[in-house]
Amino acid sequence: MSDRSEHFKRKGEPVLCPFCKAAVPRPGALAPLSAASSDAAGGRCGCGALFLFDASGREGGQLLLDGLARLCEGDLTRALALEGGTDYRIDSVGYNPRGHSAEPIRRGGFGRPKLWFFKLGAS
Numbered sequence: 001m002s003d004r005s006e007h008f009k010r011k012g013e014p015v016l017c018p019f020c021k022a023a024v025p026r027p028g029a030l031a032p033l034s035a036a037s038s039d040a041a042g043g044r045c046g047c048g049a050l051f052l053f054d055a056s057g058r059e060g061g062q063l064l065l066d067g068l069a070r071l072c073e074g075d076l077t078r079a080l081a082l083e084g085g086t087d088y089r090i091d092s093v094g095y096n097p098r099g100h101s102a103e104p105i106r107r108g109g110f111g112r113p114k115l116w117f118f119k120l121g122a123s
Helices: 060-071 076-081
Strands: 028-030 040-044 050-054 088-096 101-103 114-120
Touching (some): 050 060, 060 076, 060 088, 060 114
Antiparallel strands (some): 028 040, 040 050
């Protein structure tokens, strides 16, 4: 995870990629990975990071699997073999979908919309 101060942004700040600090576009519909996969919203940062929208703030586990599979072009076997911190990095940002702005992640962070960011590589 990135520096904890990144998680306590002021309300209404632009949404920035936690890996390169560039502004990211509003999440859009993503093509399903397979007939069995669920609908996903997200996008890509210019640095190559993938981001996925968690509307409920409670879908982190599902989005972790989906994000890793997307990083591996749908190859779930390869995705499950990746090691966090060595093969990929993950971070999240509190998100206000109405204003497309960053929001503070409150203690616990559950039940609030988030953007989950995924990037291959350790640094």
